[in-house]
Amino acid sequence: FDYFQLTEVVGGLAVPGTIQIENFDAGGEGVAYHDTTVANEGGAYRPTERVDIAASTGASNGYLVGWTKLGEWLKYTVNVAVPGLHIVRIRVASLLAGGTFHIEQDNVNVSGTLTVPNTGGWFTWTTVTGQVNLTAGVHVLKLVMDAVGVTTFVGNFDQMTLVGPPAVAPEARSVSSRAIINALHSPSAPSTGLTRSWLVDVRTSDDVEPDEAGWAAVDGDATTAWVGQAGAGGWWLAMAYGRVLSVRSVDILFGEDSLTNSMVLFSEDADQWTNLKDVPAGSAAAARYLWLIMPDDGSGAVPSLQEINVK
Numbered sequence: 001f002d003y004f005q006l007t008e009v010v011g012g013l014a015v016p017g018t019i020q021i022e023n024f025d026a027g028g029e030g031v032a033y034h035d036t037t038v039a040n041e042g043g044a045y046r047p048t049e050r051v052d053i054a055a056s057t058g059a060s061n062g063y064l065v066g067w068t069k070l071g072e073w074l075k076y077t078v079n080v081a082v083p084g085l086h087i088v089r090i091r092v093a094s095l096l097a098g099g100t101f102h103i104e105q106d107n108v109n110v111s112g113t114l115t116v117p118n119t120g121g122w123f124t125w126t127t128v129t130g131q132v133n134l135t136a137g138v139h140v141l142k143l144v145m146d147a148v149g150v151t152t153f154v155g156n157f158d159q160m161t162l163v164g165p166p167a168v169a170p171e172a173r174s175v176s177s178r179a180i181i182n183a184l185h186s187p188s189a190p191s192t193g194l195t196r197s198w199l200v201d202v203r204t205s206d207d208v209e210p211d212e213a214g215w216a217a218v219d220g221d222a223t224t225a226w227v228g229q230a231g232a233g234g235w236w237l238a239m240a241y242g243r244v245l246s247v248r249s250v251d252i253l254f255g256e257d258s259l260t261n262s263m264v265l266f267s268e269d270a271d272q273w274t275n276l277k278d279v280p281a282g283s284a285a286a287a288r289y290l291w292l293i294m295p296d297d298g299s300g301a302v303p304s305l306q307e308i309n310v311k
């Protein structure tokens with residue numbers, strides 16, 4: 001056995017960040033988790049806990065939580081850095097159609113119903129994506145199993161990644177104060193995107209103020225790129241425009257070896273965000289803010305964004 005060494009997590013697991021499902025809180029049955037069978041059915045990692053953990057080479061950290069049944073739950077004490085919308089990505093697997101689950105913060109359902117799809121195998125992983133609105137500070141997240149699938153289990157769970165909102169919400173700034181930017185984004189300049197001239201602010205997860213690096217991803221020059229600094233949990237790049245735009249597509253030119261798994265959210269107020277992929281084909285999104293999110297895929301790759309074209 002690889003015996004689990006519980007290291008005290010001062011202030012909770014970091015959010016944004018990635019949480020291994022097998023790293024649920026200490027405290028045992030009824031306190032840190034509820035599991036319907038006394039044994040750890042997989043026998044791995046934390047053999048004295050009831051939670052069913054299996055060693056699996058394809059799972060992040062080498063372990064998964066399986067044998068998940070109706071009513072079971074797991075708690076994670078977390079420290080949320082920035083309040084607001086977070087993208088949650090849960091890595092799951094199921095031989096056939098799985099069941100449903102949800103995520104609570106301090107016993108309030110914040111995710112709505114999430115479903116484990118048929119991934120074709122117990123060790124064939126996919127990522128289920130949802131949105132959760134979180135309160136900042138030290139709180140308890142709870143992963144709750146709601147219904148089993150045809151397999152009689154909810155599914156296998158590997159890890160959960162939470163990507164946070166921009167620490168500083170993008171705000172419209174005067175283009176005129178940025179001579180170079182103004183030139184690059186002037187309506188008369190060559191432009192592949194109709195909205196380039198309205199772009200007034202770019203912020204990134206590098207959290208540098210003022211954050212000029214992100215402009216390399218929108219300067220109309222594919223030879224320059226924003227390369228995200230190495231970090232845990234994921235990266236984001238937020239763009240603010242001087243007015244509400246009609247956005248039909250966002251084309252992203254990635255650099256070599258870039259992380260490419262990304263999601264684009266849009267908003268009129270930088271408060272309520274909608275996934276661009278949820279906009280029906282042929283329709284336009286009313287967007288003043290765009291928020292590109294790239295979760296860490298564990299491969300060591302970082303995002304390299306040569307150009308983002310909004311059309």
Ligand SMILES: [Ca+2]
Binds near residue numbers: 038039051
């Ligand atoms: Ca058990």
Ligand SMILES: [Ca+2]
Binds near residue numbers: 051
């Ligand atoms: Ca179980």
Ligand SMILES: [Ca+2]
Binds near residue numbers: 022064
């Ligand atoms: Ca894991």
